[in-house]
Amino acid sequence: MHPALLKFLSTFDTLDKAEVEAIAMHIPYEEFPKGTVLQAPGQVPNRCYFVLEGLVRQYFVIEGNEKTTAFFTESQGSCPANHFVDRSPSAYYLVCAEDCLLIYGDHNIDQANFERFPVLKEIVSQMVEAELNQTRDEFSKFITSSSEQRYLHFLKTRPDLQNRVPQHQVASLLGLTPESLSRLRKRLVTKG
């Protein structure tokens, strides 16, 4: 049992110490070195990942250019399970941007664990619901924000990403060109 897994499971109030240890014995995890491609366009993903340690980047390749659309970290938690349900091919890459420790699941593993530990199913349901709420909130905020507001929101809500990801990927995440982000940063420095 990995200490990071025990630590993560201990954050759930609904689990007592014995349950945490019992569940941890049945949850598979793996270390992946930086650069590992977890998912690629055209493949039907059969695994879903959850970040215990490290950083996973989601990106599309559009007209030959990488477009970063999400970062999943240990502080944020879950990786996209897109297409895990409907068995459609992925449209994007998921790569380890750092050395990672990831929980993984698939349909059979998950079902077996949910039968063993009904409380786990409840926890996962609540996590997915919270994730949906958060994603919708972030999407609404993105739609209604200016470039500057988006960048300030990013600095405030993703402090875990500062100094861990290159600025051109941040620009992409905010729907900006690297040049626009660079100008925006200069403007903010002058203002401040």
Added chain:
Amino acid sequence: MHPALLKFLSTFDTLDKAEVEAIAMHIPYEEFPKGTVLQAPGQVPNRCYFVLEGLVRQYFVIEGNEKTTAFFTESQGSCPANHFVDRSPSAYYLVCAEDCLLIYGDHNIDQANFERFPVLKEIVSQMVEAELNQTRDEFSKFITSSSEQRYLHFLKTRPDLQNRVPQHQVASLLGLTPESLSRLRKRLVTKG
């Protein structure tokens, strides 16, 4: 039992006719006239809605201006349950943009129904997961698209909204000013 509710429940392969009728008896629904405010900023929502018929609009008021960020229709399904989990106040309005027939739920109603019909909990879990996947996909697409691509995607994926919502709300949904959308539409007409 409303025919629209029976019809909706009948779309789930995992339910047989007897289950559909039994479940329908326990799911509360209500008609709301156009203009009804279902949720307002500052209120802690205690209900979650699901559209059987009609159209629900989500919008923020930012510096005195309405910013539309989502439309929920009978073809799309679910309304945001934001803040339903963490009991935080809503940041936005949910209003009936047409006369609506809505399923509603709250923590007690849902729990009672999940205990009565465990299959219903499974269905709801899968819907929430599919909704999360779809929202993430739409968000990624929004980040990586130009204004024109966003508008074409909107036309293609939301045919149910054409002629039902004013253009300035569509502009807002796409993160554009009404003037930019108007220019874009003219360009497309000239192109076509």
